Amino acid sequence: MVVQEGLSLERKLEILGDAAKYDVACTSSGVDRSGTGNSMGNTLKCGICHSFAADGRCISLLKILMTNECIFQCKYCINRAKNDVLRATFTPEEAAGLTMEFYRRNYIEGLFLSSGIYPTPDAAAERMLETVALLRFQYRFAGYIHVKAIPGADGQITEQIGWLADRMSVNLELPTAEGLRSLAPNKSRKTILTPMRQIQLGIKQNRQAAREALPSGMPGGRVLLPDRQEEFLPSSLECRPEQLGDLAEENSYTLGKPLLKGVTSGFVPAGQSTQMIIGATGETDYQIMSVTESLYQKFDLKRVFYSAFVNVNQDSDMPNWIGRTQLDREHRLYQADFLLRYYQFQIGELLSEDRPNFNMLLDPKCDYAVRHLELFPVEINRADYHTLLRVPGIGVKSAQRIVKARRMAVLDFPDLKKIGVVLKRAVYFITCQGKMMYPVKLSEDSITGYLIDERKQKELKGEQIGYQQLSLFDLPSMASGYQPPVAGGGGAQ
Numbered sequence: 001m002v003v004q005e006g007l008s009l010e011r012k013l014e015i016l017g018d019a020a021k022y023d024v025a026c027t028s029s030g031v032d033r034s035g036t037g038n039s040m041g042n043t044l045k046c047g048i049c050h051s052f053a054a055d056g057r058c059i060s061l062l063k064i065l066m067t068n069e070c071i072f073q074c075k076y077c078i079n080r081a082k083n084d085v086l087r088a089t090f091t092p093e094e095a096a097g098l099t100m101e102f103y104r105r106n107y108i109e110g111l112f113l114s115s116g117i118y119p120t121p122d123a124a125a126e127r128m129l130e131t132v133a134l135l136r137f138q139y140r141f142a143g144y145i146h147v148k149a150i151p152g153a154d155g156q157i158t159e160q161i162g163w164l165a166d167r168m169s170v171n172l173e174l175p176t177a178e179g180l181r182s183l184a185p186n187k188s189r190k191t192i193l194t195p196m197r198q199i200q201l202g203i204k205q206n207r208q209a210a211r212e213a214l215p216s217g218m219p220g221g222r223v224l225l226p227d228r229q230e231e232f233l234p235s236s237l238e239c240r241p242e243q244l245g246d247l248a249e250e251n252s253y254t255l256g257k258p259l260l261k262g263v264t265s266g267f268v269p270a271g272q273s274t275q276m277i278i279g280a281t282g283e284t285d286y287q288i289m290s291v292t293e294s295l296y297q298k299f300d301l302k303r304v305f306y307s308a309f310v311n312v313n314q315d316s317d318m319p320n321w322i323g324r325t326q327l328d329r330e331h332r333l334y335q336a337d338f339l340l341r342y343y344q345f346q347i348g349e350l351l352s353e354d355r356p357n358f359n360m361l362l363d364p365k366c367d368y369a370v371r372h373l374e375l376f377p378v379e380i381n382r383a384d385y386h387t388l389l390r391v392p393g394i395g396v397k398s399a400q401r402i403v404k405a406r407r408m409a410v411l412d413f414p415d416l417k418k419i420g421v422v423l424k425r426a427v428y429f430i431t432c433q434g435k436m437m438y439p440v441k442l443s444e445d446s447i448t449g450y451l452i453d454e455r456k457q458k459e460l461k462g463e464q465i466g467y468q469q470l471s472l473f474d475l476p477s478m479a480s481g482y483q484p485p486v487a488g489g490g491g492a493q
């Protein structure tokens with residue numbers, strides 16, 4: 001461990017901003033665009049990244065570690081104790097002052113604060129608490145603050161951070177307990193799931209208390225609004241507590257009061273999130289998404305983030321992925337995650353023990369549709385909202401618009417286009433007034449062929465993929481001059 005004394009604040013920022021870049025709880029992780037001399041801004045060294053507020057706004061965050069010193073030996077981490085990297089530590093005054101200086105210059109709207117574990121979990125968490133308290137009370141900073149909880153730290157400290165932060169997260173790191181044991185020997189499922197459960201129950205109890213404090217009939221404020229997630233998730237999701245062990249059932253935490261005077265916001269009002277590393281251990285997509293499903297159901301998480309494994313330590317016993325394999329996989333996991341949160345899918349509908357990984361050629365919703373052709377085509381003027389959500393090319397908004405619009409008139413294909421339906425995908429799975437837009441052969445092979453984009457079609461030529469070669473006669477309505485549509489890049493719609 002190389003600890004250098006007397007580092008300037010700028011040098012510390014460079015080291016600790018760079019050390020935080022592997023955390024993907026902010027969506028712009030990994031961006032490394034440098035300034036060109038005739039442009040403004042530089043994402044390389046200052047540690048600024050972007051995240052999305054609950055109302056969909058993109059906000060800039062200062063993303064830093066309090067320290068990159070660490071006593072733990074997580075194999076996937078550049079900051080692990082045995083690595084010979086330059087170490088630095090912010091004092092709480094430095095981290096809070098820096099946040100305010102950036103904020104005053106309008107560079108950022110909030111802070112994303114994480115930390116290595118040094119010298120103990122409690123000491124690391126206390127330093128973070130002190131920073132956030134300085135920001136909230138000394139500087140009266142009311143902007144967004146996201147804090148990573150420290151596994152193994154005293155629950156009291158975590159709770160006090162929760163009273164001051166907007167969002168908290170505890171990284172699950174690896175999808176299975178065995179994976180965690182082999183790659184992060186100093187962490188355990190217990191030290192990770194305990195604070196996660198504590199934060200979940202704290203949020204719940206705080207919301208309940210705020211609800212009870214209001215006179216009946218009075219509309220709720222920020223903490224009382226129902227979760228957007230709850231609006232969309234069906235109540236009957238099948239639970240898989242076994243994915244997270246007995247801890248998923250623990251229910252014994254009581255939220256205390258804020259110890260610091262002047263706390264005005266709720267407990268972790270923006271909810272909690274987590275992150276899993278993908279591809280460091282051998283879990284299938286089915287295992288990963290089953291854990292995700294359990295986390296949403298059992299821990300009320302706002303988001304699960306997936307991070308494709310990069311062998312930053314060049315360890316010979318760790319996988320060295322070449323090319324985009326794990327990034328493509330990460331993309332599929334995010335698409336499936338979206339289907340779970342907003343489209344009322346269950347993971348058992350998308351994957352199974354026998355078919356444990358996502359199709360790299362089709363997004364999960366198209367893949368589901370071509371494997372369940374017995375459910376299609378659906379009649380746009382009659383299908384219920386839940387069925388419409390399962391049609392590729394129909395998103396949440398367009399399904400809602402269809403249900404509303406068809407109360408006034410019978411819908412046809414041009415209406416669907418105006419509503420926002422992506423017809424180039426939907427056309428194989430819907431009818432309007434009993435008719436398809438074009439005659440389509442309802443077979444898995446032919447529809448798959450139409451849905452796979454041109455680039456992937458080319459890639460396929462040299463590969464064995466199990467789909468039959470399309471014949472000219474499979475193309476719909478060649479006589480009418482119709483060209484089969486090419487699917488886009490694979491959004492969740």
Ligand code: SF4
Nearest residue numbers: 070072074077080116
């Ligand atoms: S606890 Fe593990 S992941 Fe976190 S900084 Fe230390 S070595 Fe890295």
